[in-house]
Amino acid sequence: xxxxxxxxxxxxxxxxxxxxxxxxxxxxxxxxxxxxxxxxxxxxxxxxxxxxxxxxxxxxxxxxxxxxxxxxxxxxxxxxxxxxxxxxxxxxxxxxxxxxxxxxxxxxxxxxxxxxxxxxx
Amino acid sequence: xxxxxxxxxxxxxxxxxxxxxxxxxxxxxxxxxxxxxxxxxxxxxxxxxxxxxxxxxxxxxxxxxxxxxxxxxxxxxxxxxxxxxxxxxxxxxxxxxxxxxxxxxxxxxxxxxxxxxxxxxxxxxxxxxxxxxxxxxxxxxxxxxxxxxxxxxxxxxxxxxxxxxxxxxxxxxxxxxxxxxxxxx
Numbered sequence: 452x453x454x455x456x457x458x459x460x461x462x463x464x465x466x467x468x469x470x471x472x473x474x475x476x477x478x479x480x481x482x483x484x485x486x487x488x489x490x491x492x493x494x495x496x497x498x499x500x501x502x503x504x505x506x507x508x509x510x511x512x513x514x515x516x517x518x519x520x521x522x523x524x525x526x527x528x529x530x531x532x533x534x535x536x537x538x539x540x541x542x543x544x545x546x547x548x549x550x551x552x553x554x555x556x557x558x559x560x561x562x563x564x565x566x567x568x569x570x571x572x
Numbered sequence: 573x574x575x576x577x578x579x580x581x582x583x584x585x586x587x588x589x590x591x592x593x594x595x596x597x598x599x600x601x602x603x604x605x606x607x608x609x610x611x612x613x614x615x616x617x618x619x620x621x622x623x624x625x626x627x628x629x630x631x632x633x634x635x636x637x638x639x640x641x642x643x644x645x646x647x648x649x650x651x652x653x654x655x656x657x658x659x660x661x662x663x664x665x666x667x668x669x670x671x672x673x674x675x676x677x678x679x680x681x682x683x684x685x686x687x688x689x690x691x692x693x694x695x696x697x698x699x700x701x702x703x704x705x706x707x708x709x710x711x712x713x714x715x716x717x718x719x720x721x722x723x724x725x726x727x728x729x730x731x732x733x734x735x736x737x738x739x740x741x742x743x744x745x746x747x748x749x750x751x752x753x754x755x756x757x
Contacts, residue, residue: 473582
């Protein structure tokens with residue numbers, strides 16, 4: 452995360468400005484390999500290191516929660532320049548104000564948990 | 573081997589993310605970071621009166637370990653593997669950011685206006701960071717995942733719902749980037 456600059460607020464800003472291929476390259480290449488990998492696992496019925504079959508569980512089908520939740524997440528991502536993984540990477544790298552982002556992200560999760568029954572899914 | 577100390581190109585960073593997902597899948601787990609935010613709530617006692625957080629957090633210890641790894645990784649990367657952390661973004665972007673009063677664009681890893689220790693004395697900055705974090709946390713749980721869970725894991729499994737989520741991420745990000753940031757920075 453850190454060395455590839457995916458944890459950099461500047462790179463996220465640049466991504467949403469469409470001024471560089473870099474972030475799209477990271478996500479795209481990860482995705483391309485991921486698709487290949489999962490297809491291999493499914494078709495060849497590959498097993499885990501422990502000998503168990505690898506189960507890839509499909510997500511629940513709906514529309515609302517993914518789209519609305521997605522937009523809300525995106526707003527936060529554009530503002531803080533960090534999604535959950537990089538938040539912790541940046542903490543390790545010593546950028547202490549990211550603690551505010553982490554704490555409020557946990558709080559945001561908490562609020563979701565509290566009000567989710569009232570939200571359309 | 574000196575390239576290790578420079579910023580890593582996308583064709584190294586991207587495949588490494590896929591490698592992480594592969595290691596997790598072959599360990600019988602899955603790749604998704606935002607669920608840890610929920611586990612952290614449970615660790616703080618949220619499970620006592622909210623059913624969403626009332627689950628066996630110990631089953632998620634592996635995921636917490638991964639987050640710990642990310643913290644350690646960040647530390648190692650910053651302190652041992654980086655000589656100059658400047659992120660060289662496009663000149664047009666640097667110019668745009670300077671217009672927004674982010675003068676550290678092009679000369680730092682993160683905007684110092686937002687992420688240096690000085691930020692702790694700026695209420696407006698703290699409010700923006702807090703809002704950003706809140707939206708990420710709330711949005712990720714509502715959407716059932718963040719970029720790792722949906723854009724990488726979900727889309728790798730060709731899940732249509734993850735596509736909805738990723739499109740949502742982008743709409744939100746673009747809205748913020750192009751219309752709202754000037755008012756929030």
